[in-house]
Amino acid sequence: MDRSTLRGALAALRRTVAGPDYRRVRLPLGWLRSRPRATAALRTLGLLALLGLTLITAQFLLDSRRLPVATAWVIAILAVAPLPLLLTRPLLAWRIMFVGQLFGTFNRRPTDDWPWSPTQILVIVVVLTTVAARVDRAVLAWVGLFSLLPVWIFVPPRNQVGITLLFVALLLVGDLVRHNLLARRALAEQAELSELEQARRGVLEERTRIAREMHDVVAHHMSMIAVQAETAPYRLSAVPEPARAEFVAIADSARAALTDMRRLLGVLRSESEDPQTAPQPGLAELPALVAAAQRAGMTVTLSTDIPAEPSAPVGLAAYRIVQEGLANAARHAAGAAVRVTVRELAGGLAVRVVNSGEGSPAGPDARGGGQGLTGMRERASALGGTCVAGPTSDGGYAVEALLPGDREGGTP
Template sequence: MDRTVVRAALAALRRTVAGPDYPGVRLPLDRLRHRPRTAAALRTLGLLALLGLALVTAQFLLDSRGLPIATAWVLAILTVAPLPILLTRPLLAWRIMLVGELFGTFNRRQADDAVVVGAGVGEFWPWSPTQILVIVVVLAAVAARVDRAVLAWIGLLSLIPVWIFVSPSNQVGVSLLFVVLLILGDLVRGNLLARRALAEQAELSELEKSRRAVLEERTRIARELHDVVAHHMSMIAVQAETAPYRLAAVPDPARAEFAAIADSARAALTDMRRLLGVLRSESEDPRTAPQPGLADLPALVAAARRAGMAVTLDTDVAAEPSAPVELAAYRIVQEGLANAARHAGGAAVRVTVRDRAGGLAVRVQNTAGGTPAGPDAHGGGQGLVGMRERAVSLGGSFTACPTTDGGYAIDVLLPDDAPRPDEPPRVDHREDGTP
């Protein structure tokens, strides 16, 4: 015989006799959590049923076998003990049942004995009626839970007491009954496994359909962005670049402002192309393209100044934050400057980025605006919502409120748990300027 087969059989025997149990199934009473009174009533009825079976078994052992009360009750409890744990601990329930099957024949009277015990005579079966019922239930339930190698040993070990204690005329019939129970239980197990595999496959199919739907929607959004937004941004850039040549005697400040508009439009187009690449890609791998960070804040502020804003930048960061924190800080400052330009035209804006305990503090504050807001300034924008989402996604805090001087302030704290180098580079920019 192949040694591999022998080792597998011995491993299955160890699992059957002393190995770990199989995972339990969900109890029917667990579905009644929203109805605690009903669950409590059913538990009480189940406990009373077990006590009733134990009482009937003990009375049978006292009347038919003349056992002492303590011995009768021990065998009765051993008989019904597998039932309450059958669903949660199937192997343990079978092991207890096997012990009861071996010792449940204690002091049994043979059918051909002339000894009369009480009002009865000898027993035709080695076990009490309750124990026969428990054996049948346990074998059927366990066969539906264990794998076939363990099931083969369960069947073999369960048949040993049959061939020892059952009368020769009934041994074959009882053995066939046990085998049929085990086969039916295994068929039930195979059916359950097939249904579970089919359900998992259906779930995977639904997930794949959902993924494809998301990709199709992303592609549609990317197409719309390219056809509409990118087209208009390109037109803005071209018109801003050609306007000074189409107008006569353009002042230098206006020429610089046109150049700033063109630069901003080209930067927006670059970000738009990067976003379109992400939307069109099916890969879930992180993007490796460089993202803006704290080092890009001076250029952002310079672009805002060229657009006519009075911006002061105060950045004092002793340790380099992680990439997500740097990107969030940059985007928050960018959106804060855009909000100040839309809602408080002509106001002075101060951007402060500093280290705080365990993170990075970002503040964008503007004074009261001297120029009325444009017609679209109070539209349903998502700037504050986006900044809050960025901060919360990193576990930080976000606050936006008016100031006492009539301006507005945005305060964000971005925690950073990323490891830092021993000698981090120092970014220290203090710039004060006016347009």
């Protein structure tokens, strides 16, 4: 026998004699939780059954063994005590049963085929079968060996072989039940993993399909816009400098949209759920955003009063809200003056995008169907802030958001 096998056997022996027990088994009796009366009735019946078995065992010992009353009651309690512990403490139940095996032979008659009372024999059968279905094989080997010792010592020789075979059969049946349950559990876990894998593949395939559709539709059109905006000044004669600047702004916006689109498509196609490490825009990029809008022909003024840069999520949310506000103003109030204000308040960061009522109203194709306002509200709500939008008194439109003012180094 090599050292590893010997160490494993000794570890199993230590656990069998005085080691930690196995975890309890929860029976599928959830329906009892909603029926307290049924639970109380079952507990009462169980206690009465245990008390009845104890009384029967004690009376048997008093009549057949002529034991003192105290001794008979101690042995009777040892005989019945393992039963309520089988589900919660199987090893402890077996240890009590083994002690009962030893003490249950007191004052036995030489002519008895069994040195134990009928109740104790029944308990031994139940405990051995249940424990065999709960413990590892190494521990089970020690349990079987210790359980057979009283048989070889106290049982008459003519019955030792039969009782030994009976105990071995009980241990084998319990072990087969345990391995059957383990196999079923492993099969159920494998089936669950297969379902999760199939679901994950389905999600990935759907994300890939969405990414492909977005690339074929949106990215293609944005590429065409960028190309046409870049070549338009060369195809047209006598293009004024302001118009040329607007074409350049359109091309830059289209290329920026393509970059964001490619990043989004990469996320959709990727199977990994790791956080994206690409830099995200923040308040520092607001001047460039406003400059791009001005090059596109919009009249935009920016006013910021931020003593310290907010955290990345807050800065990104503020940037996206301003970006969407400018896009809405360009779509629905072309030519109107737009003012962007970002300032610090006691409760956080205030973002306001307001356009005057002097712009041209949106055409039928530009009205409705967008998700810009919903997206702004969702961004603010995700950070614990608020976002409201509505018409102003002069006929314009305003978007106002209040975001939490947490900084990278603390709160204001």
